[in-house]
Amino acid sequence: MDLDVGNMFLLAGSTLAIPILAFVASFLLWPAVLIKVYNWYWRRALGLQLDYAEHEGYRFCYSHRGKPGSKPSILMLHGFSANKDMWLAMVKFLPKNVHLLCVDMPGHEGTTRTSAVDYSIEGQVKRIHQFVEAVQLNKKPFHIIGTSMGGCVAGVYAARYPEDLCSVTLVCPAGLEYPKESKFVQRLRVLEKDNDVMGIPLIPSTTEEMEEMLKLCSFVRFKIPQQILQGLIDVRLPHNDFYRELFMEIVGEKSRHALQESMHLISRPLQVIWGKQDQVLDVSGASVLAKAIPGCRVDILDNCGHSVIMERPRKSAQLVMDFITAQQNSGSLSNKKLS
Numbered sequence: 001m002d003l004d005v006g007n008m009f010l011l012a013g014s015t016l017a018i019p020i021l022a023f024v025a026s027f028l029l030w031p032a033v034l035i036k037v038y039n040w041y042w043r044r045a046l047g048l049q050l051d052y053a054e055h056e057g058y059r060f061c062y063s064h065r066g067k068p069g070s071k072p073s074i075l076m077l078h079g080f081s082a083n084k085d086m087w088l089a090m091v092k093f094l095p096k097n098v099h100l101l102c103v104d105m106p107g108h109e110g111t112t113r114t115s116a117v118d119y120s121i122e123g124q125v126k127r128i129h130q131f132v133e134a135v136q137l138n139k140k141p142f143h144i145i146g147t148s149m150g151g152c153v154a155g156v157y158a159a160r161y162p163e164d165l166c167s168v169t170l171v172c173p174a175g176l177e178y179p180k181e182s183k184f185v186q187r188l189r190v191l192e193k194d195n196d197v198m199g200i201p202l203i204p205s206t207t208e209e210m211e212e213m214l215k216l217c218s219f220v221r222f223k224i225p226q227q228i229l230q231g232l233i234d235v236r237l238p239h240n241d242f243y244r245e246l247f248m249e250i251v252g253e254k255s256r257h258a259l260q261e262s263m264h265l266i267s268r269p270l271q272v273i274w275g276k277q278d279q280v281l282d283v284s285g286a287s288v289l290a291k292a293i294p295g296c297r298v299d300i301l302d303n304c305g306h307s308v309i310m311e312r313p314r315k316s317a318q319l320v321m322d323f324i325t326a327q328q329n330s331g332s333l334s335n336k337k338l339s
Contacts, residue, residue: 032231047066048100050062055134059111061084065099071098073142074101074142075103075132077103079146080148081108084103087102093313093317105150121156129160142164147171148173151170151173156259158266158267169272169323170259171308171316172275176281177260180284182279182281184281185281203243205237210229218310263288273299275305297323299319301315
């Protein structure tokens with residue numbers, strides 16, 4: 001009897017030890033694998049399904065939750081060198097009855113990587129429109145939200161395809177002429193002068209550079225273990241050549257001020273969210289959009305940097321849903337007056 005009980009505890013201990021040892025080994029030896037498993041777990045936990053859509057041989061990778069309903073569907077466009085999983089923190093606080101789609105931008109993660117023609121802002125806008133048509137998202141007007149590079153794409157999309165949309169949210173969008181230069185833009189001017197394409201702060205190659213990038217992008221200071229920093233580098237390093245090609249395309253003459261040049265064509269209700277302490281794209285850009293677009297709603301978040309979606313996910317989700325609801329209510333009141 002004692003022997004059986006002892007064997008039972010030994011077996012139980014061994015069973016528990018295997019996943020614990022696997023976790024420790026992954027953390028120490030393969031942190032990149034751990035990060036991918038972490039994202040997979042949170043997609044599952046939040047009810048997001050991974051899927052693919054095709055357009056003439058071009059493949060889009062995206063995650064989605066729910067089905068079209070009474071509230072508009074929401075299409076979410078991530079920023080430079082990120083992927084669809086950057087929205088996970090915010091998705092956690094969005095209502096489960098709202099239809100969500102988070103797509104990998106052209107060349108990122110699971111979406112096809114082609115050539116520079118797709119990496120300009122106009123090229124990305126065209127590809128995102130192909131995705132919208134492939135998944136038939138524009139059967140009903142939907143809400144589009146984009147951050148940073150994705151914010152520029154979302155804004156230009158709104159200018160090019162207004163019939164697809166009911167409303168727009170831009171979070172710290174790129175593509176403007178900012179009244180005040182950010183720390184990041186000042187750094188780029190130095191790199192441009194020195195002709196240094198390897199020193200772009202948003203394309204780290206070492207854990208030290210990764211730590212500096214996170215400090216640049218976030219007002220909140222997190223103490224991140226070296227193993228996790230190494231995992232982030234391991235995930236990104238194979239794609240750094242692509243990121244450089246993409247970066248040079250979006251800061252080039254055709255794309256640098258794409259949103260500035262198109263914003264007068266935005267006719268759908270617009271919301272702008274910005275971190276007050278943004279060091280990548282200065283918060284003064286919010287006033288540019290507010291002056292150019294009548295009725296533009298601006299929400300400035302204090303103690304928040306460029307990574308608004310990850311620094312203030314609950315507040316971001318609340319602001320977006322409040323804006324969508326306000327537009328719906330405004331539309332309902334207008335319809336009642338007409339009838």
